[in-house]
Structure formats: C-alpha cells, structure tokens
Amino acid sequence: MTVRQDVHSVGIPVLCQSCEARHRGVCGALDPDQLVGLAKISSKQTIEPGVELIGDAETVDSYSNVLSGVVKLTKSLSDGRQQIVGLQFAPDFLGRPFKVESAINAEAATAVSLCSFPRASIERMIRESPELEHRLLKQTLNELDEAREWMVTLGRKTAAEKVASFLLMIARNIDPALDPATNTTSFELPLTRADIADFLGLTIETVSRQLTRLRTDGLIRIENNRHVTVTSLKRLASRSGA
C-alpha cells in the first residue's frame, strides 16, 4: 500500500486549515487562496506501523504533511544491513521535491496520519509560489543539519553516548516546547529496540544493555518497554557526549 491511493478523492479543507497552524508543513507556506485550492485535492489517511510509504523501486507520487506519528527513513546494504537515516515527526513534510536517484525507504514507525497532495499539484504550486520553495529549502537545510549531527553520533560516540543522545533527541522532537530548565519529561518511544539499533549503528542487545544501565543508574524509568520517563535530563545530557 502506498500513499498514492485515494489522493484524488474529495478534499477536506478543514484538514489543511489544521496544517496551516503548524510551521514546518506545506500548507503553512501558502496563502489562503492557494490553500483552498490545494485542500480540495488533498486527502487524509491513517497508516499502520510497518507500512511502507516510499519504496526503493517506486516513484514517489505524492507529498504529505505528517500530522501525527513518526515515519522512519531507511537505507539498506545489499546483504540486509540497515540504517535509519532520518525520522520525520509531525509536522514535517514528507516526499522529495524532484526525483532523486538515491534508494531510500520510508516506513511508518508508529501509527501515522498524513495529509497528502498529488505530485503534479505540488509541483505546479512550487513553480507558482516562491514562498513554498523557500519553505522547502528551509526544511531541507534543517534535515541536512540533523543528518550531519547524527553523523557525529554515528562516527564518534560510544554506545552509551549514542543511546543517551537518542533519548534526548526523541524527547525534544516529541515535545518541541521542552523547557531546557526542566529536568524531567516523559514520552512514548516511537521505535522498537531493533529500530533504535538501526538508528544508532548498534545491535539490539547493546541498545538493551545501555537502556538497562541508564535505568539502574536512576536516570530513566521504563514502563511497558515503550513509555520512558527521564528523571534527570541534566545527567542524561552529561552522558550524551555533548
């Protein structure tokens, strides 16, 4: 199943007005008149975890705002080794403007709801609206910075630092308003241990051991394998390798 289907169904303008309230999404870049036109050809959908949104072989035929949930972007080696190269949180924009030859996969990590637009419409809007292209450039620059930040983590941090950095990154993305002064926060992990391992360039076992370590050292609590409470953001940050 792909995002493509149902994209030409009747639109839900309310949906896009909700997008507009968000800053990094597509709609926020458009003026209200354009928005109404675009809303008519948009469609909202909910995706189950594990469903592939962008496949290697297939051309991406739509663009979407991520309204809720987390999408993981992965790349694989021929023997099956896998690396997560990015996570898209709401309200990120999903889908490449202009075709790129690179092999990349997008898959719902959690349940995901999307607001999708057909490729042709978005490309027309880009041509007509410099503001939208400006918005895309800014998001792309942000993603580039995030990617480079993770290159440091992948290349130069220890397993313990990687896991601490990961938890901090998730906390900040789940709650962007997280006050740097507060010392505690709590969230649902959007990834399984296997996903975390693929994100950090580690094995499942190492991830598990490092989480156990943080737990027995009293920096975090974990319930039901997924719900994490950070009890000392400061101590966690001090273990993240700066």
Add this chain to the structure above:
Amino acid sequence: MTVRQDVHSVGIPVLCQSCEARHRGVCGALDPDQLVGLAKISSKQTIEPGVELIGDAETVDSYSNVLSGVVKLTKSLSDGRQQIVGLQFAPDFLGRPFKVESAINAEAATAVSLCSFPRASIERMIRESPELEHRLLKQTLNELDEAREWMVTLGRKTAAEKVASFLLMIARNIDPALDPATNTTSFELPLTRADIADFLGLTIETVSRQLTRLRTDGLIRIENNRHVTVTSLKRLASRSGA
C-alpha cells in the same frame, strides 16, 4: 583568516563566466545580466590547506563557489573528537543561505580557490530570482542524499568497507566523468590519514592498515602517501559493501 576579507574588492567578471560553465555553482543559476552585476562584487582568492573558512563562533558573511580543491566540513564534540560531515569539491557552492544555529566548521583540506560573494548580495539575488533558490534547493537535496549515504557507511560498514567506499567516493568526485566500465583510475588523495579517519569514524592506524591491505592485495597502488592508483575498480567496489 576568513573568506570575508577582500570581498568588496573590484570584481573579476571572467571568473564568474568560468563559474557559469559549471553546473552546481551559484552563477549557473543566474541570467547573464545578473551575472555581470554579481561578478563585479565577487572576488577570487586562493586558500592554503588548513585554513578555516567558516568558524563555529563566527557568522558566515560570504558565499563562494569552490573553483578548485576540496573543503572539509567538520563537527566536533566538546572533548575534541571530530567528525567530517561533508566534503565540498569544485564546483560546489559553499556557505549557508540563512543563518543556522548548528555549529559547523569549514576548512580547506587542500589548496582551494574560491569565488566569493558578499552575503547581502546573494540574499538579495535569492529574493529576486526564484531560479537561484531552486538551484540552492537542488544542491541542498544532493548534499542531504550524500550525508544519508555516509550515515549508512558510518553506522553499518566494517573498517575495510569504509575505506573502500571512501576511495570510490573520492575517485567519483575527482573525476565525475569516470566511466563505470573502466576498471582503473588514479588521483591525489585530498585528505591526510587523520582526515580520512575523521571522515570514516576510525583511527589513523586502522585507516593505514586497511590501505596497506588493499595495497598488498593488489587493488591499489600508493605513491608518496597521496597519489593513489586503483587497479581494479570492480574488486574495490565488491569490497565496499554495496
């Protein structure tokens, strides 16, 4: 020393006409009239290896086309561990459009010649010329793809695969026209062993050992520590982990 100085000196229009012939640079995106205007405020300069072009603390005040040589982009952890997060080859564009909070350093890896433009002029041109912004978006998307490709290398490849991948990447960037059918090529390494280690998330010693291994296995020859001849691109590719 920074790129900033001399930026307001009298321009060298010929320089920018030479930029225009290249595809990924700034000038290629502009129409001839704009080009002449921009050329008047551009300046060409040559930078020695090791000179810092963009520093952490300092705001980037100019944008440049890399005319020749290689610039390395690095990020560091507080204890000094370093990671190279990107390499800019000619005719790449160097310098961030819009300020970004991220701490990144740019440094000449080899002797580098640049064609620089003052920040304000470029930003004005971006506002006036959607085509330039389009060009910037495309380059940024390319850099994002490259970064993600290296994330796979950093997170999931062995030391041997990393070094093989590195040599292939350099070969392709030094000679973009490299025929996939040819089996041999030769080039000057733009990086020291220490730089290669920082690029691959390894130590100098491991890089040296892997190069020695490739040499004794007959895949490459090395003269003067820097000049590399790949005698079997196929065998090198087969060791790069796909």
Add this chain to the structure above:
DNA sequence: CAAAGGCATTGACCGAAATCAAGGCATTGG
C-alpha cells in the same frame, strides 16, 4: 649535514561492542 617535526606504518595488546545462546514476559489464537 644533522636535528627536528610532521605524517605514516607496523606490532603487541586490550577492551567495547558483536555474536551466540538462553530465557522472560506479554499478546494472540487454537
């Protein structure tokens, strides 16, 4: 030329993370 310094190679040893293996704890379904 000799001394010094920068860069690279090589060897011996060590340790962090991978691998291999067993078992726990949910949820699902017969």
Add this chain to the structure above:
DNA sequence: CCAATGCCTTGATTTCGGTCAATGCCTTTG
C-alpha cells in the same frame, strides 16, 4: 488453558577496531 509468536533482557564468549608504543620516512631549517 496452553502453545506460539514477537519483543526484550541477560549472560558467556569472541572479535574487530582502538590504544599504546616504536620506527620509518620525508621535508624543513639551522
């Protein structure tokens, strides 16, 4: 209720790459 399955944890052992240390170039400089 009892398999069966998926996900996670924990332990024992191995290994790849890091660390420490010595040496070998070149190039530079007095």
